[in-house]
Amino acid sequence: TTKRAYNFNAGPSALPIEVLQKAQEEMVNYNNSGMSIMEMSHRSKDYEAVHNDAIARLRALYSIPDNYEVLFLQGGGSLQFTMVPMNFLGKEQTASYILTGSWSEKAIKEAKLFGQVQEAASTKENSYRNIPALEEIQFSETDAYVHITSNNTIYGTQWKEFPQTGAVPLIADMSSDILSKPVDVSNFGIIYAGAQKNLGPSGVTVVIIRKDLLEKANTNIPTMLKYSTHADSNSLYNTPPTFGIYMLGEVLKWVEEKGGLEAVEKNNEEKAKLIYDVIDNSNDFYRGHATPESRSLMNITFRVANEELEKQFLAEAKEAGFVGLNGHRSVGGCRASTYNAVPFETCKALAEFMIEFQNKHQ
Ligand code: PMP
16 A cells, blocks of 8 residues: 555655655566666666666756766765764874764864864754854864764754865765755765665765865775775766665655655745644643754754643544654654655644644643
8 A cells, every 4th residue: 555654763764755656666576687786787788777776866956067977875974974084184194073963073082183273163952953154163274174963863953054164175964954954965076875865775875075085095004995996987986886876866856746845845934843843832731843044944842831741642643643743762753754755744744733733731
């Protein structure tokens, strides 16, 4: 059946039903090859077309300039925490990291294995409720790079405007908001993201990297962990996660059909507004974690009036068919992840459920 859950999972998360159905149709016999995409050689014509098509679509959607490479790697956002400093931070060098949540903390931990880390700004003191003001950010012209987490999946905050770092490359972990809105890629040295939120299934990691950085990278590092290895071989140095890349390509087609990144952003704004409005009009029955200016359009984090009611809210929501509303295990509370593929109607159902729950219990 096609009965779909109200899926608010934080990642892996909802995929477009149209994409799942297309994959289902093509599953056992892709393009009359007599096999699924998973069963064919990554050097075959059929697969190569899928691979290059996905790269071309991502380039087109973001208008990625020619001086950037698009790479498909593995190891998730987490391996990028390591690869970035391994490639670009020397022992005597400093990189600036902006600390806006647990994923930035993890990125910093890895960078410290390779060189010096400077906290260019932090919102830890404020329980990661906000994104720092651009004026607060302190970095140096001699930094190897400046690193940010564009969307903080656990705390529910999102950068609305990115820092301008001039000649110092800006590197962004966009794992949880890639493909959710237009972004000027030329503002960044590197953008990376695990696929399992907006891009497709887990297993693929997208890296968009400016070509001049490839030449400046450290050389005494393992082959598989060098960006240039993958750039030099069109991400076919070894066997790529072929099925994930196929799915990514289908998700990119879906975004095109929806009208591209601007249309997707507008839809995301409308979806998030449904739920934030309930929070804001609840007389503090629901309390948003993020400060309004820093609110994420992807992860809506909130608490319910008291602990007892919060437990009850999560239990009744589960009963009513809502999936994935528990906050991250490290912070508790509630979180609704409203990624691209979560339908408007699903968000509307949650907003209505929240109002009903409040009316019943306050
Ligand atoms: N960065 C962010 C912002 C994330 O949300 C996550 C995962 N939720 C990661 C990095 C880690 O990604 P992965 O599990 O793909 O290693």
